[in-house]
Amino acid sequence: MKSLIPLLALSTIVASSTVQRPLQDASSSEAVVSSKSRPLVNSTQLQGHIHSDNLLKRAKELYKIAELGTAEYGHPTRVIGSEGHAGTLNYLYSTLSQYSDYYDISNQTFYATLGKIFGSRLVLGSAQVTASPMSLTPPTPKKEPVYAPLVLVANEGCNPSDYPKNATGSIALIRRGICSFGAKSEAAGRAGALAAVVYNNYPGSLSGTLGDPSKYHVATVGISNEDAQPYIKDLEAGKIIPSSVWVDAIVRRTPTTNIIAQTKGGDQANCVMAGGHSDSVSEGPGINDDGTGSLSLLEIAVHLTKYSTENCVRFAWWAGEEEGLLGSDYYVSQLSSEENMKIRLFMDYDMMASPNYAYQVYDARNSRNPVGSQELRDLYIDWYTANGLNYTYIPFDGRSDYDAFIKHGIPGGGIATGAEGIKTQKEVDMFGGRAGAWYDPCYHQLCDDVQNCNLGAWEINTKLIAHSIATYAVTFDGFPKRTSVKTDAVTEDSPYHGPELFM
Structure with a gap:
């Protein structure tokens, strides 16, 4: 892909940070096997690997990494340009590099204003x-x-x-x-x-x-x-x-890095892509925002190596989301038309475990977004319904990293559990929790730590993420084909994008 460079160059950015060793997974040795010996990925089986105790272990590791930012910021943080973010990049890389036979791993460095x-x-x-x-x-x-x-x-x-x-x-x-x-x-x-x-x-x-x-x-x-x-x-x-x-x-200006991991197997011209952001705000460690989304993707990426895929799967960990969706914007801007067309859809996973959660689905409709966005929305709805779970719609308004994709003709969508919005009594009846309080009372604050994560909601949403990836990794039958890098969607100024980003 255009403007991607070998991940070896990551050391030029993070050399001054303590390298975090990845969590040991009992199945790590299973990843280094011939792709022909792997069974085709199955949604139920992939979901079966997801357990909240493993997610919690990763969250605790991520908080330790956030503490690397204390010397400069006076508290744990993973904001871009900090030791905490450099440590996060090292953690992602060192974990993914164990599966270099399965993934092509690359980075994309760009400069951001901090x-x-x-x-x-x-x-x-x-x-x-x-x-x-x-x-x-x-x-x-x-x-x-x-x-x-x-x-x-x-x-x-x-x-x-x-x-x-x-x-x-x-x-x-x-x-x-x-x-x-x-x-x-x-x-x-x-x-x-x-x-x-x-x-x-x-x-x-x-x-x-x-x-x-x-x-x-x-x-x-x-x-x-x-x-x-x-x-x-x-x-x-x-x-x-x-x-x-x-x-x-x-x-000041600072270099920062997107990390991309793509399966070596599967149809390389038909890719399902999923992303979350690796950075936090400067005010706190960002374990829910977006440690949970980042770690859900990492956990799934590890377990996906046990299986083969018919279509390629591409994972992304964006930098600079909190400064205005910088990493995802830069990534999409560097795609050639040919590379853009290889991405059949992009799924955004940001904040999977808000303590006062609601199961939120982006209301992505084909009438206003690239065709295929509504089909992805309906996949989430069908899964929640099949599992006897309630859900609610939230605006698909450009607030997270899907924004650049849908503006360049790529269908998009995602799920979330809520940020600074106020939970209603109706939602309490649907999901429990407290009416009149934020979904995440620690949103963009120092208290966004390990204790800020609802493990039950996190496990359920990670299973849904696994389902979405497994589904499209097997087939795009019935999913609209890409026809153009342009979109006929309604293009309104996103009230949360770039310098308008509400924090």
């Missing part, structure tokens, strides 16, 4: 307000607080006309929506604001990323709609609110 925030504070009037600095925000000038009146920006702050004349020298208060956080920060900077505060247009706190740096970006933080409303009313009433913003941060 931000690190050391501290921040927001004071509105006389009160300190809880605020989340945006990823890739610049610091305040000289990393010192700026003091200025708070000014309410009209509409969503996407256009120059939204900013009043007194925005110069102010701290701009901007509503979320319409355009990216980066565009808002840039517009505020162009209007002469010293800093920007973006408030949510939904209940709950707000954080995100500014995306690619701009010389016009100003220090930008996010706050909840609830915290913003009293100040909005005061500003609309003509009151002056002296305020201050302080952000200590750096933004």
